[in-house]
Amino acid sequence: MIESIKSFMGWFFVTGDPMIYGADASIALASIGIVAVLTYFKKWKWLWEEWLTTVDHKKIGIMYIIAALLMLFRGGVDALMMRAQLTLPNLHFLDAEHYNQVFTTHGTIMIIFVAMPFIFGLMNIAVPLQIGARDVAFPFLNALSFWLFFFGAMLFNLSFVIGGSPDAGWSSYAPYAGAEMNPGVGQNYYLIGVQISGIGSLATGINFLVTILKMRAPGMTLFKMPLFTWSILITSVIVVFAFPAFTVALALMSIDRLFGAHFFTIAAGGSPMLWANLFWFWGHPEVYIVLLPVFGIFSEVIATFAHKTLFGYAVMVWSMVAISVLSFITWLHHFFTMGNTAPVNAFFSISTMLIAIPTGVKIFNWLFTLNKGRIQFTTPMLWALAFIPNFTIGGITGVMLAMAPADYQYHNSYFLVAHFHSTLIAGTVFGIFCGLHYWWPKMFGYLLDETKGKWAFWIFMISFNICFMPMYFLGLMGMTRRMYTYPAGLGWTPINVVMTIGAVGMGVGFIIMAYNIVWSAIHGKKDKTGDPWDGRTLEWATSSPAAEYNFAHIPEVSTRDAFEAMKEAERKGEADSKKPYAPIHMPSNTGIPVIMSAFMFVAGFGCVFEWYWMAIPGAIGVIACMIARSFVYDDHHFIPVEDIERTEAATGRLS
Amino acid sequence: MTDATLSLHEKDQSKLPLEYRTEEGDLRIVGFWIFLAAELVLFGTLFGSYLVLQSHTAGGPGPHDLFEIGPVMAETIVLLISSFTCGLSTLELRRHNKKGLIGWLIVTILLGLVFLGLEINEFYTYAVHEGAPISRSAFLSGFFVLLGTHGAHVTLGIVWIAGILLQLGKRGITTVTARKAFMAGLYWHFLDVVWIFIFTAVYLTGLVI
């Protein structure tokens, strides 16, 4: 009996490595600490009422961002572990199995649990405010999306301590990721954790599509929307149409692994290449899902701090539309070398190159927004400016990869790794840091410190170049990705050393940013006006942080850069007199999303271990929550006029 | 479409059909359409996978050996008729005729149940009598998952409509129940569209090639 428990524990918990024990211990300690603090300060009720059950898009946005920052930390630690292992040839800091798990979790976490949720967080905060709406179209669904993402991410991270992590790479190519060559629960964690959060993403896409299409303030026609809102509209389209393919791909591989089907197996006619095909059908649009929103952020920030309207607004919009259409017909460029016929490769080479054209249009329009502007070098602006040259390098190397015969030489080498870090970091990460600094006062009512912000920027940005520019050469020297070690004498060592130095530098930059957040929480400059940057769009028209109902009066819009126009009118003394307040109709908090997602977690965990006694009750819980929700009719409340007056008076906005 | 097409500039809310009359109803219907568009891609992916794997029978039974046109035609006709009765239910909804609405919805889900029964019988025959379960070959994996996904959608539709029937019985035709009934109708027609492609791409194609 004791023996069997012991052997079960040995199999259940990941063992055999001091690093894992350390992680186990720190996770346990952190959990106990959180529970203790919450209990001591009697914060449980507050946590439940203010956060866990909230349907307020601004709070959901903040929760997304906190979760994404934590995941960035985890992904960053993974990255540093990889860099440590690769610094010198023949190191044994990590063994092969461990290294393989680390790059898999690094890639998956960075893309699915950092980039996407960070963007979802920023769009939750900014989009309803920018279009002058009181909330998103489906607040309940919004909360559900967040909790699905959260529990999906938790499930994925659990693999580190229970059962073992996936090790087939974030692209999980079959047949290696199949049950036969990859037994154990690691790959199941990947499939099911990502699936759960993917369902949440799909719902977010639908939600924001409807929000933006149907809930804009009166007068805000599509072509008067701020560009960030435009970018989210188009991103949502890509999310809605790319994620179903991923849902299917993940489901098919899960069915292969759990129920013995043969979609991607070697045996019984399965087609491993079909997995690659389906994965990239989602995977390529995915990179634009994490890129277009930051294009939107840069458009806002560059226009704000150049004190000009964006150059070529209509073209900026249409180029994003073009990217969204093209993004669905280029996926094969990720497997040019899987023996396709020449016409197939030629088609996808050309369709991929075409994306350079709308992207280039955007780059030049940003440059010409700066032209004849009055440029102000704030921290968000620095991130936006650094993006332009750094991302261009990532983009043009992408075009080089798009040339199929040349890609035969780059594919799966560090040239490719350098390309995608140049786009993902100089694009997405710079963008989310930019948005974080820009909207921080709107989220919390105080600014992040500029000096520390700039230090973090310079250190991170320069280290990024130190880390990833030499990497292109490493690829041309023949070093392939996903190697846990390499022999001496190939000339690879110096570059690897430099890269590790750069990676540590990025870590330092990140630490300074984290310190800035903590420091500013205590000493940060308060934002009393709600408009700390002299902004141009409607989110700056309301107080910081915005009241629960966002706007006491729904603003009326007549031009682009609506808030700038309002300020202009006010300067000219044309501001119209305020109308009386009316009660505001708001959705009520609900615990169903978090409970339902927790059931999903239970069901998912059961599936990971193929414990159907656990999965089935979990699934029943999910369905019960759905039914319960379907019978809830009273899910709204009114904010009375007195409350509105009190809130508005507190921010000095009472008419 | 004369009676149903709504003017974009319809100011007079009370002229709108019930399900569009509240802002929430309007939002949800658009959202549901987008969801259906996403489902198109979901099924597209399954179709693509199935068609690629169709010939990968691993020496086991192929489409020719398994498919029989009789039962398939029965399933098809039942589902087509259910789509029709579902269309009638929406019509009754527009007439605000609660009895008619409930009646046609009941007919619809009964037909849906018949369809499911036929499909389960077909699956059972293949998996048990013909020795061709999902794990037999890539072709069968593709077949069972594509049809199973459709079947699961039909099941969900039946449960959903049953729930709406309860609410209709309790509350009558309100803006909320009207919206739900209307959306369930869209869903049902959509499943019919998917079946048309299953009929063509799986059964007919399987018999032709």
Place this chain on the structure above:
Amino acid sequence: MSENQSHTVKQQRYGFPWKQVIGLLLSLALTFLALWIAIGLALPVTATLTIIVGLAIFQAFIQLFLFMHVTEGTEPVHQLIGILFGIYVAFAVVAGTLWILAYAL
């Protein structure tokens, strides 16, 4: 947004459900036509496939317009564009997958 109150509503007049009946008859006719072409006629395989897929698409549009009323709503352009984009992506995934994996053209 007072969706909680039950509205008592007047019975409105609608005529015979022509659209629905035509839709049903057309679908049945198209289904049998496809069956006959596939099984009854011995056309070359490619021709048969082209025709039956064409018929299926036609039938899908019948459902879309006669039963589902895609053109209905307060701003039907949204769902129309949505469905069109969905068709585009679904086509891309089916045709692309087949082109890449099954039929080496």
Place this chain on the structure above:
Amino acid sequence: MKNLKALIKPALLLMALAMLTGCSEKIAVLNPQGPVARSQYHLIIWSLIMMSLVLAVVLIIFVYVLARYGRKNSDGFDPNDTGNRRLEIIWMVIPVIICVLLAVPTVKTLFSLNQPPKATAAQAQTAGESLTIDVTSVQWKWLFRYPGQKIETVNYVVIPAGTPVKFRLHAYDAMNAFWVPELGGQQYTMTDMPMQLWLQADKPGNYDGRSSNYSGKGFAHMTFKVMSRSSTDFDRWVNDVKDNKPALTHEKYMELLKPNTVKAQAFSSYPAIVAKDLNKAQMEALMNGESVDTDSMHGMDMDHESGEGGSQDD
């Protein structure tokens, strides 16, 4: 100007690139040793030139606007400068032209890579002959089979210089990719799809090859050597293997198929089963006495020129 720092790095990179393209031997991809690698090298250099141009334009405008309009009190501020049709057309059309300039050689090279390279060795030229080698990737080793010579090697392969070599690629278990950067770009190996890759070495020499698609624990060690030898040396080597190396027995072969890493070795002959290119599932079925299904290869063969390997349709 603090922001200039942002530009120094990319500019340096560009210069470094320009310098490196000519010299260093360490940069395998930029050091082509055969016609295939060379045609890819030309493409790479061409794209590098075009891309440097694009980057230069972006950087010049970037530096200009920051230097000009980034100062505290710069004149020329014009908030009404919000668009310019003519300019926007220019930066739409020029990228289109660049794309065309890149696409044309891309497509040309793509189609030309399907054809065997022109032989340069005197012997091969007259006979117009090429060498075929069947490559199988097994976790985590490379098996090379010479169907003409009836010998087999592991983790190294000897080829005659100046003669086109057709590598037929196949995987026993996981997907891998066969890559010899100095001789040419890679191709995947797959269990259900025999593929081919033409390579040719200009002159005798040793080249590093490795798997470039991750396949599990031993992946980092999944390397091999390509030894290019003169035709006479090659023939001598073949005879040497035939005379002096052991035969690959069935047991020994089954041993090789287990997932592990092994040293380089050579065999004077191989049993018939080796030539069947079975994958793991098929091999297991065979060992269990079941019938081997081969139809997973249907429609998966992209090898049109030769029509060898699997079959096209059912």
